[in-house]
Amino acid sequence: MRRGIATVCLSGTLEDKLTAAAAAGFDGVEIFENDLVVSPLSPAEVRRRCDDLGLSVDLYQPFRDFEAVPPPVFEANLRRAERKFDVMEQLGADTMLVCSSVSPDAVDDDDLAAEQLHTLGVRAAQRGMRVAYEALAWGRFVDTYDHSWRIVRRADHPAVGLCLDSFHVLSRGGDLALIRTIPGEKIFFLQLADAPRLHMDVLQWSRHHRLFPGQGAFDLTAFVGHVLATGYSGPLSLEVFNDVFRQADPRRAAVDAMRSLLGLEESLGEPAIAAPELTGHAFTEVAVDEATGPQLAAALTAMGFAHTGQHRSKPVQLWTQGEARVLLNATGGPTEISALAVESADPARSAERAESFHAPVLPREHRAGEADLSAVAAPDGTAVFFCRDGWLSDFTPTGSSAAGAGLLGTDHVSLSQPFDNFDEAALFYRTVLGLHPEMPTEFAAPFGLIRSRAVTNPANTVRIALNVALLRRGEWAPGVPDPQHIAFTSDDVLATAKAMHAAGAPLLEIPANYYDDLDARLAPPPDLLAALREYSVLYDRDEHGEFLHFYTEVLGSRVFFEVVQRIGGYRGYGAANAPVRMAAHRRLRLARQSG
């Protein structure tokens, strides 16, 4: 199955876009007219560039406002079309996309539309070309795929067929089964885009919020399944208008796009390296320097961890408590979560799968006798390791054992994502690790809106929370920049908080107003409320259960810890309480700056 991408999906000049598409392994491109118009390359030069890059030019697009118009307008439109055929000839493109008209010149007359498309088909055929007619979801008279198909049938010319665009079809809802009644050879082109479910003007939705397949809420698998069932044999081609992708590095966006198609193909039953089961968080690694290393060690100690192992060849300490494991890696670089490790039923296959989904494979550095851990880089640069067992033997036991404060394991790792890569990250974890992205949520924090999306395994033993500021932060961004944290589980968070408090852990103090409001809102039992208040433990509730959690201060510039207890089937991450945490962190930061 050939894979294509419209140049409008990517940022930059046409030259930037073609290079990026080829580097990501696409077979072909749709050339978006405006990209060509601003280019100094002639269409013939673009064709040569594409040839050099191994790209076919699958579609020239869009041609607008052609059909169902009065004769003089039609004559002008034919002239315009001929000029574009000239361009296509030079480009080596044989298919032109014609969108259903939004022109005030158009009339509501399917026969006229069909007749004029027939004429266009005759002209196209004379040049060995063809016309793919597409119903825009906001077309003036033709806005559904079945309507466009009626007109194509009526046009009755071998060079006039259909372009199906998943956005235009799925944004309108309606019955997809009719797709299967269309002969595959009459579907000239298939454009794919996903999107979040938004309740807004469909044109604005389309122009700003499209996503690559697997990043949104549309069922692309079902849609493409219907199309393939017709015998359609053209490319799967992405056409995504997205405000972020339009300004993001096209080289990365093209890889993201390719990953989305690979994921879609897998969901359609194409052979792929199946994702081995992930069973939990093996460890999380924090890079530290000379100042923050002792700070984190002291915090972990007060939290009941012990430095139980020392890496045989690297400056890496293993800190454990129950199944909770933190590595402190004295890289000397910025203090941050540098790696997360998931337990895989088959680490080697996990790594193979990751590579097949274009995850950047990180160089393996290990000595003889040490575990050969495979790792790939997530979009935010965090290393993701796959491991099963054996890796612990790389650490020489120190003989220490954890005092313990009731921590059992790791609940989740929370990572702020680079602004341009939030949707890429969810797709990365979905395809590369086989995790399930939950619905994105948004909440108002003291310094702007935050968008959050968790990815989990079916058993919820691996949870990664991805966060991003809704708008890229500017100069006024006094919160903790790009915070990251590790959340550990406890089955008695109040006892854990008490123990950590007694041991002098740097726990975050929560203001009294929070508890007064909690009392007013949810009215927890008075003794519970009193205990929450005493130990600065936060509380949330959903229809499935309850959530108790508390935080440490920020250690270094952006890393902190959380302890959580899930009671019943609570599914969230306490987002309602995140603003309280953020304001408290901000206060400490201010106090330190001025103190």
Place this chain on the structure above:
Amino acid sequence: MRRGIATVCLSGTLEDKLTAAAAAGFDGVEIFENDLVVSPLSPAEVRRRCDDLGLSVDLYQPFRDFEAVPPPVFEANLRRAERKFDVMEQLGADTMLVCSSVSPDAVDDDDLAAEQLHTLGVRAAQRGMRVAYEALAWGRFVDTYDHSWRIVRRADHPAVGLCLDSFHVLSRGGDLALIRTIPGEKIFFLQLADAPRLHMDVLQWSRHHRLFPGQGAFDLTAFVGHVLATGYSGPLSLEVFNDVFRQADPRRAAVDAMRSLLGLEESLGEPAIAAPELTGHAFTEVAVDEATGPQLAAALTAMGFAHTGQHRSKPVQLWTQGEARVLLNATGGPTEISALAVESADPARSAERAESFHAPVLPREHRAGEADLSAVAAPDGTAVFFCRDGWLSDFTPTGSSAAGAGLLGTDHVSLSQPFDNFDEAALFYRTVLGLHPEMPTEFAAPFGLIRSRAVTNPANTVRIALNVALLRRGEWAPGVPDPQHIAFTSDDVLATAKAMHAAGAPLLEIPANYYDDLDARLAPPPDLLAALREYSVLYDRDEHGEFLHFYTEVLGSRVFFEVVQRIGGYRGYGAANAPVRMAAHRRLRLARQSG
């Protein structure tokens, strides 16, 4: 008339917000519950802080999902209300905002809603408080102001009144005249927000896109006029949820907010210093350094300008051609448009008005005998001078005279705005200079979407184009950063281009594809097309006329020039051609970086 602002309008902690509101001169605040909840200040401490800052606490908000519920829920809601009355008592707030319910517990029963609000009113009155009931535009059963007014009337308690919010009222459309039938003393509170006209889910529209009055499309003047006609005597209080303001410097946003109220009050007939007529662009100043000074001088020379004057005391050169005037100011700092000067019928009054609208007044630096030009700083830092005549005598004539290439004057100055200040800038020019903001437009450029909005005087002799990237630029931003340019007028742009070309001006070359597409799209007469192509002149057309224009290369890092000719009543700025210019500038930049 008292002026208030809801803390939710501003970014930061509650402390940040109160400080900013007071500094901008507000009389009172609405305390948004979440701002208090995350604060370490107790309500009593907040009250003291407000007292110290000279702020009253006009409203505590919001209280949600109270009315029209079954008895057990009602009991819980009353308990919750009492807790919030406790908070309000400490805060010194006597009015609580109650939003119409969105709760699944609520039923569609106006009598029950009224009865329960009556009970709440009794409780409030016992504590010397009152309840302002507001119809959310997305309320479950009560979503219009007239419906909320029917319920308030039925509740029939002196402590139960109405809160009118311009967004909720105006987003729904409908008849405003009914407002005048409400007794003023039953309108307990008035919340003001503007918004752009968007076709989307009203809740999302409200939560993300509200603007300060004068920044959007709503007729706040008419709305507030109706409310004031009732005898309403409470504050004009801003309640604006805006993604950008939520993350922007609250000190600036509060000044912007205050400016919006001052503008609104003026439109309502409050006395203000009337804006003197502006008649044209007097000059535009470009700051240059040792490298760019000669580069700009050479470019201006080739464009037919002459260095006709030298400032008596400052390193400033006056370059003129016709009525087009450019100052080159050898500041040695970054090369940028550092000032624009408008001709005012009364410069001193223009400056007084600017100051009364909180424009930052710039220090005047002039020697005895030199013109005393008043200037204020626009939101992007550009100095805005007001002048009439006389300023030219500060320049000693050099004896040179312009060779001339047909330039007549200045058409517009185009300035990229800081991301956080785009809406602030339009309001600044509207209120401070009395210019008229045109409708904002958006277009797709090679490196992301651009939003653009022009401000003009009625005669269109002063035009300032404001631009901003729709998303703040990140690391992949290879276009010209924050471009600025001055557009000069010619009445024969082709002859001007030819003359400048012959003189070796650094004109921007436009690719052939553009002209092929122009031919296909608009089919200009062949000889015109040939001339446009030969001299890299761009072409646009609207329903009012035609636009011919060409650009120079970027001089320094971000400044360039444009020459334009408006034929007929063309109103735009050639936005359709901007992407061509941007891609061409990007190419030159790349070529220079690699060459």
